[in-house]
Amino acid sequence: MRIGRYELTLEARPTRPALHTALTAFPAILLALALSSFLFLPAETGFLSAYRAVFSYAFANPYGLQATIHRAIFLWLCTFAFLVPMRAGLWNIGLPGQVYVGALAAFAVPYALRMSELSHPPFHPGLIILLMVVGASLAGAALAGFAGILRAKLHVNEILVTMMLNSILFWLVAYMIKEGGPFMSATGEGESFNLPPSLYAPLIRGVPFTALLALVAAGLLDFLFVKTTLGYRIRVFGLNPAAARYAGINPVAISLLVFLLGGAFAGLAGYHYFAAVPGVYKIPGNYGFYGDLAFYGIICGLIARGTALGAVPIALLFAGLSLGARFAQGQFHLPFGVDYALLGLLMMTFVASHFLYQFRIVWRPVATEEVPRVSAGIPER
Template sequence: MSQAIARLPRPRALLRYLWSLIAVPLVSFFLALLVGAIVIILSSTLVLKNPFDPTLPLTAYQALAQGAFGSFNSVVTTLVITTPLLLAGLGVGIGFRAGLFNIGAQGQFLMGAVGAVAVAANMQSSPPAIAIPAALAGGALAGAAWGFVPGLLKATSGAHEVVTTIMMNYIALASLAWIVKGPLKEMGSNPPTTPDVGAAALPILIGSTGHLGILLAFAAVPIAWFLLFRTTRGFEIRAVGANPDAARYAGVNPRLMIVLTMSIAGMLAGLAGACTILGISHRMNTTFQTKVGFDSITVALLGRSNPIGIMFAALLFGAMRAGAPPMQINAGIPVELVDFIQALILLFLIANAVLRRLLRLRGVAGAEQTGFQTITRSYGRETLT
């Protein structure tokens, strides 16, 4: 915290510091809603030739909120959609803390789902008490392995993790198609699908779809927070992200931390994939693709790489995803508007420096900006991303 804040009265200093943390994400969200409202009005008037209606955005956003939180089932749906976003977002956020821009959450998510299905397919006769933990562990390990490879390449050769994780995403997509059509294909299935996960299916705890993965995801938040801010290993991860040379001088092994961080990030994204396939889909086909991995990057940015912030960001994105279909039905606004708003949020987050200047936050330079100015290093070279 800056000296300027330290000189303020204690309650005022705390409020100023908290505002410095949430100001940019909050303003980014409301700016995205404002631009989205303008687009709704213009598209309705100019494209659909409807009468000018300035209240249409309010109708759309009301339908969106109603679809996300308007009933018990809506809340459960929001939590189900939030679950993989939260787990994968935590992984990306931990990577940001180490100065690593992990673009591979999508591939790690997919391989986590593949790992869970592979274990479940071979444990059809096992009791759920054994099959469920084994399948979850299989997904987590598969995701960790997918994160370990780019981490190892970064640590040993300086290969940029953005490039290697993107390539690993493509390999994951191709591997998924081959596995579904080959080793794990259910006999006689057309189009090709994997067998039902059977005993490894996550139990339903609330409503008709609220599975065990919801508890796992929210339990991961305090664990991730404790790891980052209350353990020696977490301090080492953050030290490497702040300055790897200084961390090395202090006795930290930056190469080890890079490999460890990428493996943890992959494990969390893999667990997200496992929860999705074991809790919702139960089967996998060649079109098993979601945008969870890519959305988790925005979630981590919006949450400022803090597990608590990531939790609220994941809930926000989960609510928008859950409310999009009712918005289209009740207000006639395409579900693609949610993608547009999420893209705008990311755009405004990237414009962090401009927003901070407009909000006069220059005096709180001590506030963390991790995730907005992620510095990825290839030993001897720095790239501001």
């Protein structure tokens, strides 16, 4: 575009320094927060006090903080589930489905052991909990791996497959916990049976042990991507699949591997929210809400630009924001869905920042073409 003597062009950035990455992520989050002021318009209170309510509930109130941490662990795991395939250029939007299947697998363990009929667990409860965790991860991995193998072997669009799997698993959970399904609670209220207290996940200073798993995983994932050959291969495959193939990287193995790994995290997230959060310990009737929440993992992974440790504070912030927004919604009589709207706004500002990140606007003077003077052959007077 030309404005006067200057030309305005959009150029792809050759390099993307880490600082720049952080600098584009913050404005995106801040802008989304500023835009969410509109959501507080119907409130009878001012914007500032609304924001204060959101943040003080999420991070200063003891109940709120606890809920924020529980939700953050869930979002961390969901973020990793999205982020690993993303590094290989693949979209795992099947987070809800993998969360559901993880929850189903975790609850299948006590169901299979007929724990409700026994007064004492058949093995040491720790072993059963381990089985639940492993089962949830394997189930998530298997479900995502199915999409991965279809992608790798047949080039089936992974977005469509994972989205279809979300819907399939949504109905499968409904089948399992409602209307006489195998996992239905004895009272028949459209939710699953309660876990026996012996199977409650161990707490470390009041926080489920899954927090530790998630934080260690964050460090390991970044180590994997930055320091190992496998991580390098995943990144090369994500940046340029054709070049990766010429370099001898097996596309089938990479596509399958990233989905298996990602799915395992989402399955674990399912275990966490339904079997490890104090006060839940069942698959509730509104499980769909937790599936929707998993989509925050997509936006966290995108804003963190694929770094797992970078995603940790972002997911913590989003966990607090989504919870605080729900709280503010109740307190200020706002319409339902402030947390959903925030998700949408974050996505919008991310997409905008993404393009600023990839491109830069270059503003340079137009080189004026020297027009050679043509002598008409008439002597000037």
